Amino acid sequence: MPVAGAGIIAREERQTVEAITAALAELGLAPPRPLDLRPIPFAGTWGAATSVCRALASDLVARDLDAAGETDGLSKKEIKRRVNEAVPARSQQLAEQVAAGILAQPERRFAAVEAVNGYVNISFDANAVAARLIGEVLSLGAGYGRGEARPERVMIEHSQLNTHKAAHVGHLRNICLGVALTKIIDAAGYRTMPVTYIGDIGMHVVKCLWCYERFHPGQEPEDPAARGRWLGEIYAESDRRLNFRKDVVAFVQLLSREDQVFVGAIDRLLKYLWRKNTDGEDIAYLLGRVIQAQELKPELFREDDVLPKFWPLLGDQLRDEVENQKPYVPVEGVPDPTTTPEERLETWQRLAADMDDWWYQVPAWQDEVKETFQRWERKDPDFVALWETTRRWSLDDLGRIFGEFGATFDHWFFESGAEEPGRAMVQDLLERGIAEISDGLPVVKIDQKLGLTTETYRTLPILRSDGTTLYATKDLALTRQKFDEFGVDRALWVVDLRQSLYFQQIKKILELAGYERAADAEYVGYEWVALPEGVISSRKGNVPLFADLERETLERAHAVIAEKNPDLPADDKERVARQVGLGAIQYAMLARDNTKVIVYDPEEALSFDGHAAPYVQYAHARACRILERAERTDEATAATLDGLDFGTLEPTELALLQAIAALPDEVQRAAAEFRPLVIASHVYDLAKRFNDFYHACPVLQSEEPTRTARLALVAATRRALANELGLLGIAAPEEM
RNA sequence: GCGCCCGUAGCUCAGCGGAUAGAGCGCUUGCCUCCGGAGCAAGAGGUCGCGUGUUCGAGUCACGCCGGGCGUACCA
Known part of the structure; x- marks a missing residue:
């Protein structure tokens, strides 16, 4: 419960808190908890409300009953019933006293102070606050919504894709989530360091290259850009x-x-x-x-x-x-x-x-794969050369996908580079007695080492019995490296929820080994992507590949644009189709809470109606068009802000202003909770309110000074929409 | 067994302990001579899985059930 928000209305809220606190003090009362403030929940209002009188009333009622001796001999339940009966009236009475107290304060700073339902509702001077808010949005521009700079450095590891294997819709959720989280955490004021961790070795690579050598030796697609995808097919x-x-x-x-x-x-x-x-x-x-x-x-x-x-x-x-x-x-x-x-x-x-x-x-093939694995293990030069070539093909393809979603990385980790440090770490753990050999392989019996009697962290193998490395071998070394070499303050793993136990194990093992920084590694889990007909599994052969999804979505986007906006020049159509198509995909991945399974319905994803990115993008394009027709740049608008006069603000105008004002708080909350959904929901709400506004309030046709005021509101809305879409990594086209 | 996640409208989902629980899709009915109809307005649709607590106040917090999903020593 934030007492004062991060945005422009923080000032109004501070004044509100002061006024209420002072009025309560006059009555000899103090709030039992930090004063709660929330927007007045009625349409056509702009202000802050507090429920403090309800909390105080229950204490007062109980005290009065007690003092009057009316509680003697009554059961606890009966006392409670008596208290509850009296609380509504008492809190309303108290709210009226507080309201009167605020109105009696020498400097009358509020448009209205009312007691309703036991709440004290304090309304702002909407015209003045609107002008200040719009002024702040326009002067900060792309920076509106950003929090104060903080020194802390946060590393965000995401998009852990594999080479030699095709990306599917499950990976997409990770990329979209990682990109959005990075932007949101950055906007909240932190220094971010996005990194990825590529699976460029392991059994999937061996299988792929076995199949390549055995059935497609020397083959290679003509188009270099298609080689990575082709390699994925070989793996399949x-x-x-x-x-x-x-x-x-x-x-x-x-x-x-x-x-x-x-x-x-x-x-x-x-x-x-x-x-x-x-x-x-x-x-x-x-x-x-x-x-x-x-x-x-x-x-x-x-x-x-x-x-x-x-x-x-x-x-x-x-x-x-x-x-x-x-x-x-x-x-x-x-x-x-x-x-x-x-x-x-x-x-x-x-x-x-x-x-x-x-x-x-099949049995012979399986033997061949084992032999191929041995070639990798003994670093057979021919095999390593083939690995390097094909790895590059895949990395080029991954780079293209990352580019599409605006994923950039300050550093790329590779599994191939983490093997040796991992082995050294296992050796160290064994020597220090933290790890032990059990059933022929090094494991850490975490519960036992922590002295836990109930099974909690269980046992984690940290190296295979044949000496080859596991994911755990590498993650142990990598996690240390993040703090020791890159000097970050916190390190986030954006990884599938199913690995939550595993990451807890990694943290505990590092803590057992004395690396206190392990506590600053945090796990951001997300649920998987399912299809309407059920689980995605390679066994069932129903894995929707990213490449197919992308192609279908872009085709659909082209078709819709051709229908809705046939006059758009061909180049713009192409660009907008990408922005709309990719935006729809990204929004679908972000507008669900991390812990919820996304049921990915291709039908629904391809319809750009309703609760989807194109709705928001469309609102943005409409706002742009209105400003264009008014020939009003942001600079020109900024010059009109002195004495901006909406007259009596319409409910839709107030609702829109409130959504714009809430943005900075939403950014902070999204960053603190690692939930891009907060932004996805808010930006949709903002677009919806903008739609409500321009259907209810003519802008270009309205009389001055309302026209100027509404144009300023449109300009601020456009900015807020663009900034929030930006936080999600989604483009904000000016026309579509 | 143990642990984690989920359960809100027919379906997919929002909902920061607070006032009358909201969207989208689908269904019914309207709205383009009017800033772009990827839109808007109106209607129908709810034991917030069940129970017990905590609280002035619980969809929201705690505990216990029920139902579904996922983990649980050499997959990643």
Whole structure:
């Protein structure tokens, strides 16, 4: 509960606090807590209200009852009931006394002082405050909303993307969040240091390069800009190949769970297989498991080709189910199926295409990947060279994506650079007895070291048993480096919420090792992005890639602009389409609280109506157009501010002014809570109020001096909208 | 088992212990000779998951349930 805000109305609020405090003192009272102030919640008012009389009234009532001896012998509950009965009237009475006291103060500084519902409502001189507010907005310009400079340096680690792998919508949330947080924390007055941490080594790289060497040796897209994305496709292919057996088994498992027709047809399948002379024991095992929806263990098959042989038969069955569909009947206690017969047939077909080839090769491929991993581990020169080349391809692509969202970094950390310091750190932890070897690998038993008896931080492995590094190995070293080498005061991790335990573990281990600065590392978690149909998973093959999303959104933005503003020159159309399209994506990622799962609905994201960035951008463009038509620059407007006269302010004007005035406080709150949502909500509210205003109040057609006053308000609004969109990393087009 | 997150309108979500809980989408009905209709106005739609506390006051804080999601020693 801020007593005085950070913006222009802070002065009004200070005066209000002083007046109330003085009036209370006259009555021999003091507020029990710091005086609470909030805007008067009625349309058509501009001022501050306090509920202090309600809090005081309950004390007074209780005291009076007690003094009058009326509480003797009553139960606690009954006393409370009596107090509650009397509080409303008493607080209103008190509020009236306070209001009268303020009005009696020699210097009458307020437009109105009223007692309503036990609140004291103090109205500002709206015309005067409006002129001061608009003056401040216009003179500060892009700096309106910024807080006072603070010496503290905050490092913000975000956008931890991988090379050799495509970015998807989940990464997008991280980028948008990181960019917005950096800008917001900067605007709050801190010195920011945005950094990223790129996963340029690890199993995904090995798999990608294995697949590249094995199936696409020497290949390379013509267009250099497409190489990074192409590499991502190679990785996806490696994943499909290496997981082929797992995918097949998972699919059969899924059928046994939710395809009742299939399970019911087992008998037929059994006869068929028997006629084909397939090994009886495997069949018995397979069918037995399927019919009871139990876990399949392919390694228990005596013959390796049971599933390939089984496959055509399975296809016949699935085709039959599609052709002769029966209406779905829910069964008590059986979960509804997550797939339709068509989808099941489609999956079967996709797997069938490679069954006879891939099924038999998977074990050999897996061995090859292990060999490839060894080449990385012993720094095989050819392999390292290939890694360096392809890494560059990916980094170029990442640079393009970062550029698109305005992500800039003061430093890039790489996993490849953190391995050695990490190993040294593990060695040190082992020598000091903080880490120990357990089951053949170095771990830190955190709870035990902290003397905790309830499991809290558990145990964290910090190096693999074969000596290769884990994420933890590297993060331990990296976190120290942030403070020791970069000298920051605080370090933020912007990372998926699912890793919250992990980051607590890292902090605790560093604290155990005596690095007190670990306490200044903070974790900003965010929930993941899901699709309307459910979880995003590479297994289900439903991962919406950033590249696809971007293309679809930009196409849609082009179409909308062509329809809404056909006269725009082609270059502007192109630019505005990018601003609107990317803005819509960014807003969708930011207008949800960090801890909430974003259900990403492509349909909704592509509609630019309603609660979305284009609505705000449109309000900005409208404001620009009004000012343009009035031929009024900000400088010209600033010259009109002396004696600015709105006459009697309309409710929509007051509402708009209040939203503009609130911006600096909103920035502080968003920064303190690490929540860009605060800004996203506020800027939408601001745009909405602007819409209300210009529909209710003519600007260009109104009479002087109202016309000049309203133009000044439009200028301030435009500035506030642009600044807030800027804090979110979203462009503010002047026309669209 | 233990821990973290979520539960507010049909759906997706806001809501800083305070006055009559708000948006968007969808639905119904109006509004372009009028600063750009990516807009505006009006209507319908709520046991704020349940319970017990704390408080003058609880959607908001605490505790306990219920429901869903995610973690929980060699993934990142």
